[in-house]
Amino acid sequence: MYCLSPKVKCNGKNSKGKQRYLCLICKRSFLWKSSKTLEQRRFNWFKLWITEGYSIRELAVIKRVSQSTVKRVIKHWLGQTPNQQVDNFSNTKHVIFDGTFLKRPRGIYAAMDSETHKLLYAAINIKESANDLLQFYSQLSKAGLYPESATTDGNTAQMKQLKNLWPEIKLQRCIVHVQRQGLSWCRRNPKRTDAKHLRELLLKLTEVKTKQ
Numbered sequence: 287m288y289c290l291s292p293k294v295k296c297n298g299k300n301s302k303g304k305q306r307y308l309c310l311i312c313k314r315s316f317l318w319k320s321s322k323t324l325e326q327r328r329f330n331w332f333k334l335w336i337t338e339g340y341s342i343r344e345l346a347v348i349k350r351v352s353q354s355t356v357k358r359v360i361k362h363w364l365g366q367t368p369n370q371q372v373d374n375f376s377n378t379k380h381v382i383f384d385g386t387f388l389k390r391p392r393g394i395y396a397a398m399d400s401e402t403h404k405l406l407y408a409a410i411n412i413k414e415s416a417n418d419l420l421q422f423y424s425q426l427s428k429a430g431l432y433p434e435s436a437t438t439d440g441n442t443a444q445m446k447q448l449k450n451l452w453p454e455i456k457l458q459r460c461i462v463h464v465q466r467q468g469l470s471w472c473r474r475n476p477k478r479t480d481a482k483h484l485r486e487l488l489l490k491l492t493e494v495k496t497k498q
Contacts, residue, residue, distance in 0.1 A: 325362050332363040336386075336394075364388070367410075375406055376430035382437045383444060384460070385414055395422055400437060419447045427451055439463040465491045 297308035297315050308315050320327060331349060334340045335356075342360070346353045378399050385395035388410070395418075396408035407426055412418050435456040438444045445457050465488050472485040 325359065328359045331356060331359050335360055374430045375426060378406065378431055379434045381433045384439060385412060397426060414441055414443060416443050416447055419443055423447055423451045461491050
C-alpha cells in the first residue's frame with residue numbers, strides 16, 4: 287500500500303518520458319495520474335479565451351500546442367450547455383446587463399447583481415436584438431426580478447426592452463463603456479486642445495466615487 291500523505295521528490299522518467307516520483311516515507315516509486323479527462327484539465331484554456339480575451343493563436347503559443355488543438359478544446363466546452371435554471375431574484379434591486387460575442391452577431395449575455403457581484407443568469411447564442419433581449423429579460427421577470435436600476439453599455443435595444451418590461455426602472459450607462467468610447471474618439475495623442483482636456487477627464491472617470 288502507498289502512503290496516504292506521501293512526501294515525494296522527482297525520480298527520473300519512465301520509458302515514455304512521464305515524470306516518476308519517489309515517496310520518501312515508503313521508498314516506492316510511482317507515476318502521478320490525474321482523475322480528470324484531458325478536456326477537463328484544459329478547461330483553463332477555454333476560461334482564458336472567454337474571460338481574458340486571448341486569441342487562439344496566443345493560447346497556442348502560451349500552451350505550446352497547435353492552433354487546431356486549442357480550437358478543439360474551445361469547441362468541446364462550447365458544446366457543454368450550461369444549466370438554464372433561474373432562481374428567485376425578488377430581493378435583487380440593482381442589476382448590470384452585458385454581453386460578449388462568441389461568433390458575431392451571437393454570444394453570451396448575462397445579468398449580475400451590482401451590489402453583490404453575483405451572476406444572476408446567463409444565456410448563450412444570444413443576439414443583442416429586441417426579440418432575444420425581451421425573451422432574456424422575461425425569464426428574469428418570471429423569476430421575480432423587479433429591479434430599481436439597470437446598468438448597460440448603452441445599447442438602445444437593451445434600454446428599450448428594459449423600459450418595456452419594467453417601466454419605472456432607472457437606466458444608467460456603464461462608465462467603463464463611456465470611457466472606452468470617449469477615448470476612442472479622442473485618440474491616443476489628440477492634437478486639439480479641447481480633445482486633450484477631454485481625454486484627461488475621461489482617464490479619471492473611473493475614479494469618481496461620489497455624486498459631488
